[in-house]
Amino acid sequence: MSLSIANMTICEAIALLEGKQCTSVELVSVLLNEIRRIDGTLGAYLSVDENDAVSQAMAADKARSEGRKGRLLGIPLAVKDVLNVRGQPCTCASKILQGYIAPYDATAVAMLRREGAVLVGRTNMDEFAMGSSTENSGFKITKNPRNIAYVPGGSSGGSAAAVAGGEAIAALGTDTGGSIRQPAAFCGCVGLKPTYGRISRYGLTAFASSLDQIGPITKNVKDAAVLLGVMAGRDEMDSTSVDVPVPDYLTSLSGDLKGMKLGLPKEYFVKGMDPEVEAAVRTAVEVCGGLGAEVVEVSLPHTDYAISTYYIIATAEASANLARFDGVRYGFRAAGAEDPIDMYGKTRAAGFGAEVKRRIILGTYVLSSGYYDAYYLSAQKVRTLIKRDFENVFMQCDALLTPVSPTVPYKIGETSSDPLRMYLGDIFTVTANLAGICGLSVPCGMSSQGLPIGLQVLGPAFREENILRAGHAYESARGLIRYGE
Amino acid sequence: MAALDKETTDKIDVAYVARLARLYLADTEVQTFQGQLDHIVGYMKKIDELDLSNVEPTSHAVTLQNVFREDVVKPGLAVEQVMANAPAQVSDQFQVPKIIE
Numbered sequence: 001m002s003l004s005i006a007n008m009t010i011c012e013a014i015a016l017l018e019g020k021q022c023t024s025v026e027l028v029s030v031l032l033n034e035i036r037r038i039d040g041t042l043g044a045y046l047s048v049d050e051n052d053a054v055s056q057a058m059a060a061d062k063a064r065s066e067g068r069k070g071r072l073l074g075i076p077l078a079v080k081d082v083l084n085v086r087g088q089p090c091t092c093a094s095k096i097l098q099g100y101i102a103p104y105d106a107t108a109v110a111m112l113r114r115e116g117a118v119l120v121g122r123t124n125m126d127e128f129a130m131g132s133s134t135e136n137s138g139f140k141i142t143k144n145p146r147n148i149a150y151v152p153g154g155s156s157g158g159s160a161a162a163v164a165g166g167e168a169i170a171a172l173g174t175d176t177g178g179s180i181r182q183p184a185a186f187c188g189c190v191g192l193k194p195t196y197g198r199i200s201r202y203g204l205t206a207f208a209s210s211l212d213q214i215g216p217i218t219k220n221v222k223d224a225a226v227l228l229g230v231m232a233g234r235d236e237m238d239s240t241s242v243d244v245p246v247p248d249y250l251t252s253l254s255g256d257l258k259g260m261k262l263g264l265p266k267e268y269f270v271k272g273m274d275p276e277v278e279a280a281v282r283t284a285v286e287v288c289g290g291l292g293a294e295v296v297e298v299s300l301p302h303t304d305y306a307i308s309t310y311y312i313i314a315t316a317e318a319s320a321n322l323a324r325f326d327g328v329r330y331g332f333r334a335a336g337a338e339d340p341i342d343m344y345g346k347t348r349a350a351g352f353g354a355e356v357k358r359r360i361i362l363g364t365y366v367l368s369s370g371y372y373d374a375y376y377l378s379a380q381k382v383r384t385l386i387k388r389d390f391e392n393v394f395m396q397c398d399a400l401l402t403p404v405s406p407t408v409p410y411k412i413g414e415t416s417s418d419p420l421r422m423y424l425g426d427i428f429t430v431t432a433n434l435a436g437i438c439g440l441s442v443p444c445g446m447s448s449q450g451l452p453i454g455l456q457v458l459g460p461a462f463r464e465e466n467i468l469r470a471g472h473a474y475e476s477a478r479g480l481i482r483y484g485e
Numbered sequence: 486m487a488a489l490d491k492e493t494t495d496k497i498d499v500a501y502v503a504r505l506a507r508l509y510l511a512d513t514e515v516q517t518f519q520g521q522l523d524h525i526v527g528y529m530k531k532i533d534e535l536d537l538s539n540v541e542p543t544s545h546a547v548t549l550q551n552v553f554r555e556d557v558v559k560p561g562l563a564v565e566q567v568m569a570n571a572p573a574q575v576s577d578q579f580q581v582p583k584i585i586e
Binding site for chain 2: 099100104196197210236239240242302304305308312323326328329332333337338342344345346357358360361364365366378379383384385387419420423434435461
């Protein structure tokens with residue numbers, strides 16, 4: 001038989017493997033061929049270890065022949081280059097981590113391995129996950145597979161491009177302010193940001209510790225539910241992971257929305273957003289209504305303050321987290337330093353790219369003496385108000401429907417000289433990270449130019465089943481989207 | 486609350502803050518960042534519109550306190566695994582430029 005990875009989902013691959021219609025080695029070989037064929041154009045991967053992937057696949061096939069089980073046995077997956085995968089590079093797309101080899105597995109990665117997954121390669125991203133277009137990678141630009149003149153979104157742009165471009169079945173991303181949901185929307189795939197604390201962050205190179213979450217980027221909602229089920233749970237190695245029971249997310253995918261109340265936050269449908277985005281999202285809302293959901297208008301009054309709040313908190317935490325990159329213990333070290341202070345300054349100057357430098361300076365500034373109260377402490381107070389907004393609306397409804405991004409994908413190079421303009425594009429996604437709630441991005445149409453548009457479904461903390469159910473029912477009713485036509 | 490240093494908060498001293506962050510910047514970078522960061526900091530001041538006098542700060546979305554583990558010794562990474570990534574080393578120790586004369 002001839003295998004095609006392009007539209008293959010995890011669930012379809014599992015069925016093929018269980019039905020003995022193919023082996024994991026065959027699956028991985030086809031995938032590696034596709035990467036060789038496509039990735040020169042798309043630039044989704046930073047590193048692929050072919051021999052290691054094939055030996056993992058052989059081990060999975062052997063385990064299957066011995067009757068061993070695993071929810072992902074033999075399934076090849078891609079991982080964003082910010083997560084430690086033992087024995088493989090983990091650069092965070094930064095020159096400062098060039099040459100670093102991960103000495104251990106991130107917990108999320110270890111949980112995929114425990115279920116038999118084959119880890120094929122590590123995907124490109126904005127350096128240290130700072131950016132919304134993957135143009136800030138220290139190594140290369142990733143292209144949007146739906147139209148290679150456009151950005152794939154970011155920061156998990158490599159993962160989204162690999163999945164949408166047919167060179168991965170599914171991938172992991174991370175989301176600090178929309179970095180899973182927005183690239184999924186830009187590339188036309190599904191992205192899930194779980195609740196803060198749902199998945200262990202151990203082994204995830206920290207950008208903003210109170211906002212970061214790991215999550216899946218997949219071809220459909222069901223696959224996202226499968227991967228969440230594998231990775232969710234309390235981990236002793238991450239004291240912020242929470243001991244909340246992990247439900248069987250697949251049973252929540254009922255296919256209808258009967259009895260569900262969905263809120264439309266009026267602040268997420270505002271002047272200035274792309275009319276094609278608004279039209280596609282409004283059409284999706286009607287589809288949800290037709291599936292039995294009751295749709296109500298709600299209000300999140302502090303939405304307008306979210307970008308300021310987010311960029312103060314995220315840069316403050318980043319400036320502290322990135323202090324560890326000093327050239328002493330790992331990664332790049334600049335030559336010719338006279339003393340350690342000189343070594344830090346030179347190493348960081350040569351190792352970090354422009355966006356990372358900007359955010360370190362901004363974060364150091366808002367934490368510095370005399371400015372801490374005005375910026376950082378105030379932002380933490382606004383965070384309370386934003387969190388309260390969500391607590392209030394989730395007393396009225398089970399989930400919210402919004403756009404993922406106010407725009408469709410833009411051309412490569414279009415916003416890279418105007419950082420504030422890029423930050424403002426995160427307005428609909430940063431709120432979920434500030435409030436610690438869960439969010440899902442599901443394709444809901446395309447622009448007149450054939451570029452993808454995403455629907456965001458936001459849910460209360462630890463109620464991923466709500467947004468998976470809504471996203472799955474909508475996706476099933478929506479039908480196929482043929483991008484570029 | 487946000488009344489403090491109202492006139493001095495308007496401009497960020499990029500070169501000084503970069504020194505605090507142990508980050509050398511070229512003169513051209515200082516210039517570029519100055520314009521961009523003034524623009525961004527100006528936008529961030531939007532939160533001054535809000536009355537925050539009776540609002541408690543949120544440092545984490547999930548309130549957790551005193552997360553402890555059993556006080557037992559557990560294996561960590563082996564020395565050679567840790568040292569494998571060192572840019573420079575001598576006898577299992579990280580080597581850095583001389584600190585004291």
